Amino acid sequence: MPEILDYAKPAPGEATERAHVTVIFLRMMARPARPKIVLPEGVAVTRERLDLASYRALYEEIGTPWLWWLRRVMPDAMLERHLAASTLSLHLLRVGGELAGFYELDAAHWPYINLNYFGLRQSFIGRGLGRPFLDHAVDVVFEGATALRGMTVNTCNADHPRALPNYLAAGFREYRRGDEVWDIPTRLGFTIPEHLRR
Template sequence: MFGQPRGGGMQEPPTITRVSVAVTFLRMNERPAAFAPSLPDNATVTHLRAPSNEVYRDLQKNVGGPYLWWLRRVMPDAQLTTVLRNPQLGIHLLTVDGETAGFYELDATPWPIVNLNYFGLMPHAIGKGLGYAFLQHALANAWSGPIRGMTVNTCTADHPRALPTYERAGFRRMKTITEVWNIPNQLGFTIPDHLKA
């Protein structure tokens, strides 16, 4: 409950919540010997070319909402439009039985390195054996070109299986740093107490 300041009026509720996360940066320097397992027959991955800001923010909200994906959701419209029209950016949508199940985003801007900017599943698709196969699809896609490596980062706000899954796929930890985020409360996240700074 918010108390009254000395001036007599009610205090405004805070507009941000400070969140402290440990961010781990990972790298893969060699193409995996094989990519497996495959996605099931009822799953399809489609290259989503230059989606609208609204479609993209909806993906960010529905996939990344439980993990505090906030930066792209508050990015100014013109800036986000420029990001989404970058020809070096590839957004790949997973559908299962015709229903959106997740997406990943490959960024070749730092060529010859490709960064896996975002990777995740919709809440209803988690726990069905899709995650590792979908990650393998992302790796095979990135390594289909003449690249020298891949990078990705994950943090303590992500799904607890994210880091071990990246390591299982062949990524190796480079460093871990602590970041403090000022997350706008208007986004409506449920922020775990252990992450609050």
């Protein structure tokens, strides 16, 4: 998540809960030598624009278990500008027509493209969709791209336990780790897992 905390942070003096998080930075410099992904029958990925309310609802639903909080404290005007940027693309996963998840690609730091967010709705986790959906994102980034140097993504120990193994299996390689302290506004209603408390 290449977000600037100065733009998305608690209001001065508001109550927060602290999480101590290890962030893992990964990159992929070339598309893996595998066939282009073929999604299972009834599964489709479409590039779409969502209105602000729909985006916020999806972000909150998918991200709440994993402490996705930065976008939730971004002012509406700021988030609208971000979502409207020409460098950003939003890709929605549908299973039998039902919205199952999304990923977000950001080329603001070209010649790298960052996978800002990647997630599934809770009812679709554990159904074998994560890996083909991730491979789809990789294919979209590398297909036809010229002068692209690589694809990046961050994960952390607040994320789903399978996130890092899945990124590594898809062809990403870790290049750095860093410890961060997140002061998350209490009003957001998150439960901080014990392993992130000190």
